[in-house]
Amino acid sequence: MFYRETGQFKTSYAADQQIFPIRQDRIGIMLLLVVAFVVVPLVASNYWFNAILIPFLIFSLAALGLNILTGYAGQLSLGSAAFMAVGAYAAYNFQVRVEGMPILASFVLAGLTAAGVGILFGLPSLRIKGFYLAVATLAAQFFIVWCLTKFPYLSNNSSSGVISVPGIEVFGMKFDAPQERYLLVLAIVALLALAAKNMVRSTTGRAWMAVRDMDVAAEVIGIRLMCTKLLAFAVSSFYCGVAGALYAFCYLGSVEPDGFSLDLSFKILFMIIVGGVGSVLGSFLGAAFILLLPIFLDIFLPWLSGVLQLPFDGATVSHIQLMVFGALIMFFLIVEPHGLARLWQIGKEKLRLWPFPH
Amino acid sequence: MARQIGGVILDLKNISLRFGGVKALTDISFDVREHEIRAIIGPNGAGKSSMLNVINGVYRPQEGEIIFRGEHRRDMDTHAAAEAGIARTFQNIALFKGMTVLDNLMAGRNLKMKANFLQHAFWWGPAKREELAHRRKVEEVIDFLDIEHIRKTPVGRLPYGLQKRVELGRALAAEPQILLLDEPMAGMNVEEKQDMCRFILDVNDQLGTTIVLIEHDMGVVMDISDRVVVLDYGKKIGDGVPDEVKSNPEVIAAYLGTQH
Amino acid sequence: MQFFFEVLIGGLLSGIMYSLVALGFVLIYKASGVFNFAQGAMVYFAALSLVGCLEKGAPLWLAFILAFVIMTLLGIATEKFVLRKMVNQSPIALFMATIGLAFFIEGLAPMLWGNQVWPLDIGLVDEPIGWILDRYNIVVSSFDLTAAGLAMALVAGLALFFQYTRVGRALRAVADDHQAALSIGIPLQHIWALVWAVAGFVALVAGMLWGSRNGVQYALTFTALKALPVLILGGFTSVPGAIVGGLIIGASEKLAEIYIPPVLTDIFGGNFGGIENWFPYVLALLFLLVRPEGLFGERHIDRV
Ligand SMILES: Nc1ncnc2c1ncn2[C@@H]1O[C@H](COP(=O)(O)OP(=O)(O)OP(=O)(O)O)[C@@H](O)[C@H]1O
Ligand SMILES: [Mg+2]
Numbered sequence: 001m002f003y004r005e006t007g008q009f010k011t012s013y014a015a016d017q018q019i020f021p022i023r024q025d026r027i028g029i030m031l032l033l034v035v036a037f038v039v040v041p042l043v044a045s046n047y048w049f050n051a052i053l054i055p056f057l058i059f060s061l062a063a064l065g066l067n068i069l070t071g072y073a074g075q076l077s078l079g080s081a082a083f084m085a086v087g088a089y090a091a092y093n094f095q096v097r098v099e100g101m102p103i104l105a106s107f108v109l110a111g112l113t114a115a116g117v118g119i120l121f122g123l124p125s126l127r128i129k130g131f132y133l134a135v136a137t138l139a140a141q142f143f144i145v146w147c148l149t150k151f152p153y154l155s156n157n158s159s160s161g162v163i164s165v166p167g168i169e170v171f172g173m174k175f176d177a178p179q180e181r182y183l184l185v186l187a188i189v190a191l192l193a194l195a196a197k198n199m200v201r202s203t204t205g206r207a208w209m210a211v212r213d214m215d216v217a218a219e220v221i222g223i224r225l226m227c228t229k230l231l232a233f234a235v236s237s238f239y240c241g242v243a244g245a246l247y248a249f250c251y252l253g254s255v256e257p258d259g260f261s262l263d264l265s266f267k268i269l270f271m272i273i274v275g276g277v278g279s280v281l282g283s284f285l286g287a288a289f290i291l292l293l294p295i296f297l298d299i300f301l302p303w304l305s306g307v308l309q310l311p312f313d314g315a316t317v318s319h320i321q322l323m324v325f326g327a328l329i330m331f332f333l334i335v336e337p338h339g340l341a342r343l344w345q346i347g348k349e350k351l352r353l354w355p356f357p358h
Numbered sequence: 359m360a361r362q363i364g365g366v367i368l369d370l371k372n373i374s375l376r377f378g379g380v381k382a383l384t385d386i387s388f389d390v391r392e393h394e395i396r397a398i399i400g401p402n403g404a405g406k407s408s409m410l411n412v413i414n415g416v417y418r419p420q421e422g423e424i425i426f427r428g429e430h431r432r433d434m435d436t437h438a439a440a441e442a443g444i445a446r447t448f449q450n451i452a453l454f455k456g457m458t459v460l461d462n463l464m465a466g467r468n469l470k471m472k473a474n475f476l477q478h479a480f481w482w483g484p485a486k487r488e489e490l491a492h493r494r495k496v497e498e499v500i501d502f503l504d505i506e507h508i509r510k511t512p513v514g515r516l517p518y519g520l521q522k523r524v525e526l527g528r529a530l531a532a533e534p535q536i537l538l539l540d541e542p543m544a545g546m547n548v549e550e551k552q553d554m555c556r557f558i559l560d561v562n563d564q565l566g567t568t569i570v571l572i573e574h575d576m577g578v579v580m581d582i583s584d585r586v587v588v589l590d591y592g593k594k595i596g597d598g599v600p601d602e603v604k605s606n607p608e609v610i611a612a613y614l615g616t617q618h
Numbered sequence: 619m620q621f622f623f624e625v626l627i628g629g630l631l632s633g634i635m636y637s638l639v640a641l642g643f644v645l646i647y648k649a650s651g652v653f654n655f656a657q658g659a660m661v662y663f664a665a666l667s668l669v670g671c672l673e674k675g676a677p678l679w680l681a682f683i684l685a686f687v688i689m690t691l692l693g694i695a696t697e698k699f700v701l702r703k704m705v706n707q708s709p710i711a712l713f714m715a716t717i718g719l720a721f722f723i724e725g726l727a728p729m730l731w732g733n734q735v736w737p738l739d740i741g742l743v744d745e746p747i748g749w750i751l752d753r754y755n756i757v758v759s760s761f762d763l764t765a766a767g768l769a770m771a772l773v774a775g776l777a778l779f780f781q782y783t784r785v786g787r788a789l790r791a792v793a794d795d796h797q798a799a800l801s802i803g804i805p806l807q808h809i810w811a812l813v814w815a816v817a818g819f820v821a822l823v824a825g826m827l828w829g830s831r832n833g834v835q836y837a838l839t840f841t842a843l844k845a846l847p848v849l850i851l852g853g854f855t856s857v858p859g860a861i862v863g864g865l866i867i868g869a870s871e872k873l874a875e876i877y878i879p880p881v882l883t884d885i886f887g888g889n890f891g892g893i894e895n896w897f898p899y900v901l902a903l904l905f906l907l908v909r910p911e912g913l914f915g916e917r918h919i920d921r922v
Binding site for chain 2: 013014017195196198199202203204205206207209210212213214216217218219220221222223224231235278
Binding site: 074076123124127128130131132134135136138139142143146149150151152153216217262266269273315316319320321322323324325326327328329330333334337 | 653700703704707709710711713714715717718719720721722723724725726728729733843846847849850854882886888889890892893895896899900902903906907910920922
């Protein structure tokens with residue numbers, strides 16, 4: 001009844017090309033932003049900021065980065081965590097080595113560094129496709145983490161590559177308290193999400209998707225495969241790099257190279273599979289799901305073991321978690337390959353017809 | 359017909375193409391004149407598609423020369439071909455399945471759009487202006503092909519006949535000088551075929567687009583084309599206006615020999 | 619020089635083990651076009667099942683058969699509940715599903731059999747082979763040599779199986795052309811289940827050999843990561859490619875691990891061990907840049 005596009009006639013292509021052509025969607029997103037920027041900082045507790053909201057935003061950003069590469073440009077990567085690592089370490093180095101470097105500039109430079117490394121490891125994509133490329137991205141995963149561990153220069157000579165980041169200051173204001181860090185992360189993520197949405201709905205995004213869907217045809221209509229793929233690698237790595245920098249500076253405070261393991265890369269991959277491959281919204285939904293699932297299981301499994309009178313120890317819980325993750329991935333790929341984002345869309349379409357189901 | 363057939367725009371000389379031991383094309387020469395409809399026919403596996411692929415650089419022939427608008431080349435480059443205004447459709451539909459009809463057509467115009475990714479990211483003046491201007495052009499193609507109702511549908515969900523039409527649309531969106539069509543009517547019913555024929559004739563007539571067409575339906579070929587090349591086992595066995603080709607004994611033998 | 623040969627031979631022998639795991643990938647890929655990331659998890663699962671049955675008191679031969687039965691059941695279940703439901707999806711989607719499968723198996727295996735590190739004794743001793751040591755003064759582990767011999771016997775056995783049995787021929791037909799195989803009445807689904815069983819068998823042998831060397835533990839899943847560069851090098855569809863690729867990767871990574879770090883230490887100072895974790899990947903990548911079709915693949919031009 002309330003969610004309708006009838007009566008909202010588009011009188012110009014400009015109106016039709018807005019990000020949210022339906023008025024209710026525009027209102028919805030406004031409300032969401034108000035809640036995120038105003039209400040949440042007022043009501044959320046430190047636990048929520050530190051354990052849920054900040055990691056959620058950062059992983060959404062990383063998932064968005066992977067989604068640009070894998071979901072939009074069709075180049076499967078198993079090395080996202082390594083690009084996060086590049087971002088984290090680059091930001092750290094810019095901060096400690098360059099006197100008076102503004103933190104935001106460090107984040108941007110971190111993203112750019114990651115983009116450069118991304119282009120380097122994207123070069124094989126010009127000659128190899130599909131699985132071969134996926135395996136090749138593992139080279140980035142292992143090589144980068146190894147470098148960060150072994151070259152003391154990269155971690156400012158700290159032992160085994162562990163870095164502890166300095167405090168954050170933006171324009172002379174300290175961002176130490178959880179809600180301050182949350183707001184900083186939120187602002188960056190919101191801005192980059194908007195930029196991603198804009199890219200994927202314009203020529204850039206169409207070129208990516210064209211290469212993904214049918215590379216020969218893309219070439220024939222004049223899309224340059226090399227530029228398009230490398231741009232996807234660069235932009236994707238930029239997003240992952242910034243996410244990594246935020247991960248170190250605004251979430252953990254201290255990171256080590258092994259923290260950016262293959263498992264983390266898989267986690268990010270799972271986020272886009274569950275959330276929706278090739279969907280900006282899906283990156284957020286997937287990140288939320290994959291982050292909340294273990295928290296939920298941690299609460300649910302002990303309860304279940306109580307009810308069933310079965311003793312679950314910690315190891316069992318972690319094994320069940322693995323199984324649930326694996327099963328979920330297969331489930332989504334089988335039942336809804338477009339993930340939660342698609343379910344959301346179907347839900348909206350149903351709502352449009354409500355209360356008359358046909 | 360009002361259109362005037364012009365001079366030679368594309369000249370293929372002694373093209374030979376091999377895949378390992380398979381000789382797909384052997385020493386083929388023919389030319390295409392501006393504004394004409396040029397058909398390529400021949401039995402299955404004759405090398406027709408390979409010929410189109412050579413013209414726009416998807417395949418690189420081992421021997422021969424391609425003269426395009428007076429420019430001599432060993433082979434074509436897909437990007438150069440697209441920039442020079444050669445657009446095409448494929449025998450097995452090669453649309454971007456996950457994209458909407460509108461996006462497929464917009465992608466067809468990508469070469470005409472100059473804004474870079476940063477301008478896109480921030481929806482900066484030129485990016486937005488360009489998107490609108492080209493949307494207008496694309497809507498003209500959508501009108502022409504009568505596909506307004508499926509504008510926002512992902513092409514993967516469309517029936518075959520409509521997909522073929524959208525693929526033509528993507529090629530037309532580029533406002534090509536030469537249009538290469540690989541079996542645009544294959545697998546269509548009579549009505550769809552008639553529509554497609556009309557589109558092809560209209561494009562040729564109203565926009566003056568030169569068309570190179572592969573088609574198995576002899577009725578259609580003889581009806582709409584100005585000149586016909588006949589290939590068989592990678593060799594050229596006939597070339598001329600439809601009536602000439604129809605009475606060429608080698609062509610008749612090739613077609614009787616390999617019944618479809 | 620002796621040392622060089624020692625490293626080289628050690629590398630080649632462990633390379634054969636990589637080939638063995640890579641072979642599991644190739645079998646499934648050829649028959650069903652699935653790049654099965656779960657192959658490493660299957661190695662782990664197979665080895666744990668074997669140890670589990672041994673623990674319950676079964677003799678080795680029986681435990682081996684039981685573990686094989688378990689792997690076959692796993693293969694059938696995978697075909698029935700996952701692959702069959704994804705027939706129309708892209709290879710990349712299938713690949714991602716097998717990553718999910720890998721996680722599932724990695725959780726399931728220790729749930730069933732416990733997650734401690736099990737020793738596995740299949741009666742092989744690990745000591746330098748006397749006569750080689752005497753004559754050439756090179757240490758060659760008897761364990762490695764026997765394991766390599768077993769692995770090669772397995773490969774030869776599989777080759778015979780494919781060549782001379784009805785089932786084997788059906789498998790090859792499917793690998794060559796799915797449509798054609800269907801049209802002459804080969805039931806694809808049975809074939810897929812079967813090929814997963816065969817891959818399970820290969821995983822079992824690999825798991826048994828690796829496990830008896832290092833203990834049966836979660837780290838067995840990493841064997842897959844060792845086999846992947848072998849695949850890029852040798853190609854996903856080539857059995858000889860898997861074997862030669864394994865040898866190259868095995869030998870070169872051991873040599874790199876010995877000879878590169880000192881060079882780096884000279885330049886940068888510090889300790890540069892652990893090169894073998896990434897060296898095979900970088901090697902395979904560089905190789906691909908020169909020859910994208912892999913060692914044994916043919917150059918292929920996309921048809922449009
Ligand atoms: N990419 C390729 N790799 C290997 N062989 C090819 C390739 N493309 C075409 N061929 C071979 O070249 C020959 C000509 O094929 P082509 O597709 O040009 O024929 P066609 O005339 O278009 O046939 P059809 O009417 O079936 O479309 C065939 O023998 C085909 O197998
Ligand atoms: Mg053809």
